[in-house]
Amino acid sequence: QVQLVEAGGGVVRPGTSLRLSCAASGFNFETTDIHWVRQAPGKGLEWVAVIWFDGSNKYFADTVKGRFTISRDNSKNTVYLQLNSLRGDDTAIYYCARENREFGDAIDIWGQGTVVSVSS
Amino acid sequence: SSEVTQPPSVSVSPGQTATISCSGDKLGERYVCWYQQKPGQSPVLVIYQDNKRPSGIPERFSGSNSGNTATLTISGTQPMDEADYYCQPWDSTTRIFGGGTKLTVL
Numbered sequence: 614q615v616q617l618v619e620a621g622g623g624v625v626r627p628g629t630s631l632r633l634s635c636a637a638s639g640f641n642f643e644t645t646d647i648h649w650v651r652q653a654p655g656k657g658l659e660w661v662a663v664i665w666f667d668g669s670n671k672y673f674a675d676t677v678k679g680r681f682t683i684s685r686d687n688s689k690n691t692v693y694l695q696l697n698s699l700r701g702d703d704t705a706i707y708y709c710a711r712e713n714r715e716f717g718d719a720i721d722i723w724g725q726g727t728v729v730s731v732s733s
Numbered sequence: 734s735s736e737v738t739q740p741p742s743v744s745v746s747p748g749q750t751a752t753i754s755c756s757g758d759k760l761g762e763r764y765v766c767w768y769q770q771k772p773g774q775s776p777v778l779v780i781y782q783d784n785k786r787p788s789g790i791p792e793r794f795s796g797s798n799s800g801n802t803a804t805l806t807i808s809g810t811q812p813m814d815e816a817d818y819y820c821q822p823w824d825s826t827t828r829i830f831g832g833g834t835k836l837t838v839l
Contacts, residue, residue, distance in 0.1 A: 648828070650776075650830075657817070657830060657831075657832050657833035658768070658770070658776065658819050658830040658833065659830065660821075660830055663826075663827075663828065672826045672827050673827070674827065708775060716778065716781040716782070716785075716787065717764050717766070717782035717823065719766040719781035719782070719821070719823075720766075720776075720778065721778050721781075723776055724775065
């Protein structure tokens, strides 16, 4: 069963850090690019970051560039999103998602999301 | 990636055709995909590469892309199609989503 499971969300203070994880199963993780997408309460989807299958390239949305980092451990089938210098507008559900070449590099599988709430 | 714009809302009667647009500069030169998201659920891919449907997506969902506008069309719209829909143009580096369109079936 193809699956992505996010973890690590929580309630944190502004300026602090959090690390999210995304555990994959049921597909060849080592050949797959993984994205993070977030959704603020009542708002639309916002693309956050992507890491290539081998970790050689990483790209970020301007809103998080310099504050968030992304990494992966292919031996653990896991991608990590490090959130630093958190702000109130980072409050959102964070989804990890699989890009699939069979679908023209569209995102075809999404996790259930993990909630990050930044509040003083 | 440059911005893409969607109408905030579209309404359609059951059984009628719903069209949702996604506009952006030279959008027709890039592949576009569409996602459906129902309340409390993760998004679902309904169209990729402008007009292809993943298995399991009903034939009533179709797409097109030309010029500056991509369009998602739902023929014979059913109440279960009520959801938010997002377009996303392909990009080799950063990605963006349209702002989303709330489809109401009434």
